[in-house]
Amino acid sequence: MLYFARWKAVAILLTAGIVCSFAIPNFVSAERVKGWPEWAQRYVVLGLDLQGGSHILLEVDKSDIVKQRLDTLRGDVIKTLRDAKIVWANAPVIRGNGVEVRLREGPTYDTALAKLRELSQPISNNIVGITGQKTLDVTEAGGGLVRLAPTEASMTERIRQTVDQAIPIIEKRVNGLGLVEPTIQRQGIDRILVQVPGLGDPRQLIDLLGRTAKLEFRLVNQTMSPQQALQSGVPQDSEILCEARERNTGTDASAMKPPECTGGTPILVYKQIMVEGADLTDARASFDQNGRPDVEFTFNASGARKFGQVTQDNLGRPFAIVLDGEVMSAPTIQSAILGGRGQITGNFSIEQAKNLAIVLRAGALPAKLTPIEQRVVGPGLGQDSIAKGKYASYVGAALVVLFMLVTYGLFGLFANVAVVINVGMIFGILSLLNATLTLPGIAGIVLTVGIAVDSNVLIYERIREEVRNGRTAIAAIDAGFTRALATILDSNITTFIAAAVLFFIGTGPVKGFAVTLGIGILTTLFTAFTLTRLIVAYWVRAIRPQYVPI
């Protein structure tokens, strides 16, 4: 146990040295590190709880996706039956989570059913390819009633795709705010985690992310007043929308569902969308001729053509600018607008105009996103936590080091050297992995210091025992290592299992704890099995001790 081949000793020292040296960039000024090669530029990333910042978990509104899906499905059913020239008994309607259509019984029934079944296609995705599942369940309820319901699998797939589409748009929006180093990642199937370091007040961000930003230009139906429409029934081709009231947060759209518009006046607009937000190439916050903030936008070629056409054909009529189901404004068309430029006015503050410009530039989200978890740490608290964490670590380490010296003397010193290298290696590995250090993570390191010495304690106590059992100094040391190492392995694996489970179930700070604890156990095993042994082996070789000084 105490013999080391020279190459082994060198390998051990090299490993420890190299791993420790990965921690160096954390202690050198950022400018100097910039000059280093790419692979050496590795840092421990401070968690949001330490550097301050916002963590926002968004969830895709499933009901929104289901509704979209059913709307399209209903359209598909109508189209399919019309194309096949089949007359239905009752028009397709959305009921529950499916579309129902009552067909005429008789000879056409089977053809119709076959056509409808063709709407159901195999689901494929880019992970497993064709999954063997279908997009629709087509069932016959008797009496000519056919029900088409999207399968669970197809909805899941659709939600997954929606999230895929939403992520780049969110990125654009977050970048539009000029925020530094945001992380945007998918979580599970229907969630997106947005983390922005340094952002202490995420209200603007939440406002930005909570908007779908679906922009539509539609004509106002002037054949009757909205009040008349409410009384006599809204025409098939139109709907009643509310004028946006004074926008303060921009997320109140759902609070004023038509036809009861609490803030603004109701407006009757055609359902047909003349031009939409997807045709925008640019949007900027600006000021109108009265000096009030507005948003100026530019269309792409096809958008400009459509916009020019509509304005030319509808001179003198009001043109509604609809954002997320609210009428922002409905200016009367004064002249044909052929340049592909326009502006949206409303009661904006400058900031709101800027936000609107950002979301319009980034494009509309494929579905509504709802923030379901928000954790924000201000920069002040983060700094306090770092200061406290550091202080506690120093005190804890000092106590342990002192205690080891008092208890084991020279061997205590060996243990302390091993612990210092151990902590160095933890930081090295954390840097190498670009892992995140959180406040509980610091606690994990402090705790590791506490247990790293445990491996030494196990060895030393065993040596003490062997000495008591009458072995010579060198034999006792040798036996102490041999016997203690098996125990060290067994006992650390149990803690490691706990850390691993924690890593998989935990989020944020807790995960940070699991990471440092787990890495700490690995480095502890390394130092116990190699470094401590090496140090003691060299000491034995140099001194040839007659007694063990512990």
Added chain:
Amino acid sequence: MRIPLLRIVPDNTSFDFIRFRRISFPISAVMSILAITLYFTHGLNFGIDFKGGTLIEVREKSGPANLAQMRSTIEGLHLGDFQLQQFGGPDEVLIRIAEQPGGEKEQQAAVEKVRQAFGDALDYRRVEVVGPRVSGELLYTGILGMFAAIGAILCYLWFRFEWQFALGAMIANVHDIVLTLGFMSLTQIDFDLTSIAALLTILGYSLNDTVVIYDRIREMLRRYKKMPMTELLNVSINSTLSRSVITHVTVAMSLLALLLFGGQAIHSFTATMMFGVVLVGTYTSVFIASPILIYLGVRTTRALAQDEADAPEAPNTPAARSPARTPSRARR
């Protein structure tokens, strides 16, 4: 020159831990029943992670915070149940607002109302909003993780030792968790995600300790096939006692530093760990996990399975292990 070194536990202790089980087992039973009663009468003080709701840590910009005034301001917002708590310094206050009815959006709106009510008078140091959906999932994964960890560790122990050891460790485990939960109910410490981390770590450490003693018991079982179980267990615990104590002193020192200087943010975490790792974990491995092996019949299967496998190795070791009691028996 020899420097006198600290010996917390004297050499050659021979405390009769196994006999002491007649005291320690009833004590543990009573404590466990107490803990369970506490758990059911007082319950855990679930934080927003598991209950949903809003937590806002603020600092009054102009001197000490006026809690009474803040309370009446928040009452005026009609946000349902809320709590105010001094947190750290006199100017720091923790506002907890219960989950708002009406879904995810209402939770965000509550924060906005508070911000508007207090305006610029406060510095918002931390804002956490956990919606109903997330809180339910966090609780579920937390509980699942607990069981997964216990299961995985048991499998490992079963694989490395005999099933009796795994069972003994599990009893000790449950004992640890029950007592720690009792402690949490008693102190009404915040039970949040970090508490799950604390519980899992306690589990890991308590087992760590148990395993060290079990390792020694196994070693002794192989070496002294005829030593009576009571004595064998006693010798094992006594010979690892010094290590147990020293290790827990060092871990306690680390935790004490965190508890005193680590700040409010990890206070409940370190307090729980201190109780669990240092107080319960040590006690359990020495007074519960090891003595319980007496009842689980380790020796019988051991003797059958392990006939000639392990011969004693060095001639000078066996007899001297516990010189006062074992010499004649150990020399086979």
